[in-house]
Amino acid sequence: MAPPTLGSQPPFRWGPGPLLALGAILLTVALSDAAVGAALRYELAISVAAGGGISGEATVHGTAPADWPEAVFRLYPAAHGAACLTVTGAWVGETEVAWESIEPTTAAVSLAANAGDSFSLTLRFAGRIPELVSSDGYGTYARSDHAITLSQAYPILAPWDGSWIAYPVLPWGDAIVADVAAYVVELTVPAGWIPVASGTETEVSPGRYRIEGDNLRELGLVLVRGYWVQTAAAGPLEVRSFFLPEHETAGRTALAVTVAAIDVFTRHFGPPSLTQLDVVSVPLRLAAGVEYPGLILAGEGYYSRYPSDPLFFPMIFAHEVAHQWWYAEVGSDQVAEPWVDEALATYTSGLYFQALDRFAEILRYWETSYAQGRARNEGARIASPVWDFPGGEGYGGIVYSGGALFFQAVRERMGDDAFFHALRRYREEFRWRIASGAELLAILAQESPSPLDDLLAAWLGL
Numbered sequence: 001m002a003p004p005t006l007g008s009q010p011p012f013r014w015g016p017g018p019l020l021a022l023g024a025i026l027l028t029v030a031l032s033d034a035a036v037g038a039a040l041r042y043e044l045a046i047s048v049a050a051g052g053g054i055s056g057e058a059t060v061h062g063t064a065p066a067d068w069p070e071a072v073f074r075l076y077p078a079a080h081g082a083a084c085l086t087v088t089g090a091w092v093g094e095t096e097v098a099w100e101s102i103e104p105t106t107a108a109v110s111l112a113a114n115a116g117d118s119f120s121l122t123l124r125f126a127g128r129i130p131e132l133v134s135s136d137g138y139g140t141y142a143r144s145d146h147a148i149t150l151s152q153a154y155p156i157l158a159p160w161d162g163s164w165i166a167y168p169v170l171p172w173g174d175a176i177v178a179d180v181a182a183y184v185v186e187l188t189v190p191a192g193w194i195p196v197a198s199g200t201e202t203e204v205s206p207g208r209y210r211i212e213g214d215n216l217r218e219l220g221l222v223l224v225r226g227y228w229v230q231t232a233a234a235g236p237l238e239v240r241s242f243f244l245p246e247h248e249t250a251g252r253t254a255l256a257v258t259v260a261a262i263d264v265f266t267r268h269f270g271p272p273s274l275t276q277l278d279v280v281s282v283p284l285r286l287a288a289g290v291e292y293p294g295l296i297l298a299g300e301g302y303y304s305r306y307p308s309d310p311l312f313f314p315m316i317f318a319h320e321v322a323h324q325w326w327y328a329e330v331g332s333d334q335v336a337e338p339w340v341d342e343a344l345a346t347y348t349s350g351l352y353f354q355a356l357d358r359f360a361e362i363l364r365y366w367e368t369s370y371a372q373g374r375a376r377n378e379g380a381r382i383a384s385p386v387w388d389f390p391g392g393e394g395y396g397g398i399v400y401s402g403g404a405l406f407f408q409a410v411r412e413r414m415g416d417d418a419f420f421h422a423l424r425r426y427r428e429e430f431r432w433r434i435a436s437g438a439e440l441l442a443i444l445a446q447e448s449p450s451p452l453d454d455l456l457a458a459w460l461g462l
């Protein structure tokens, strides 16, 4: 990615405390050692209007892991303006409760739950999906004449690890940190549009759909019209590729790459925990692809230029498919430690090319990209947080490509058997949780036949 230039912002997280004390912002670098979101359940009703209006209701069921005087929710689309998505009311059970907007992307709702209490919290929300041409960001919450991208288009409960994991939304990199949950969605769409989403979509009546999925780190959702779809099987998994008719060759290639990548990654890490994976071409800006559980959005510009970039085009799909293991399933803190999923997804994408005897090509690409990244941002390292890349300078080269080269150095040290065994163990131990970089490195070190300390020092500065 090459995000737009804006100044750096400091990190912050909110600690526990009464609603009135939420003005006090706690600075902390503590990282999650376990997610607490197991058994979270979202019931969503979302209605999208032809003119770009969106409204709905989100009921979140869960169990409070600590005494919670309030619950913190994120409204990520509000990073592009508060009018994009805002809370309009909150209820605990049937009782209306107070809520406060801390800043446009963050709302605290009065809850009064003790540790171990189950809760049921309902938020009403409304907003407006901006037209792509007048929106900022990556185009992942925007509408054009053929695609309405609805990323994080509902209030999302922030993860809790002793404090709320909630950072300001930076204009580059991925902003979302979320616990997995079960989702049931009643969706109303304008006439002529169809939804493509995480989980499975069922039309219940014209314009009305039911979407269901378990263990979703978020609900990915896009509405399309005038698209063609091609389907293929990857083992028990159904893969669907959605594209505009004029991009048929690219759309079929996207499908073939996705199926082949699933096959390669399954051999190394075991099958993905999915029944369906959708790949949808949409107009994106400054991003080639974006991952969601069971859904990949890929930049339409790459389809229209196909086949002019024989390395980068398949790289988009191989990378985003890898995120089904490293993000959708094994979560991480994408803001404080973006390398944990991005470097691993990038390295995993290299396995797709290795299976095609193109590994030397991808290594050269990573080396060039890493060198360019370091030249652009000399202060940042592979394991740096997103906020250490002001304007996104050097972010992809250092975190993605440099991080992939780090994993290659570790693999060469450990040998294939120990390296892939360690990553399978990492997947098993942190499936549906939020892992830290330290936990990933600890497993690699435990499984390595020889010490990795010099590699951690040289590559990560640890």
Ligand SMILES: [Zn+2]
Pocket: 291, 319, 323, 341, 342, 345
């Ligand atoms: Zn990625």
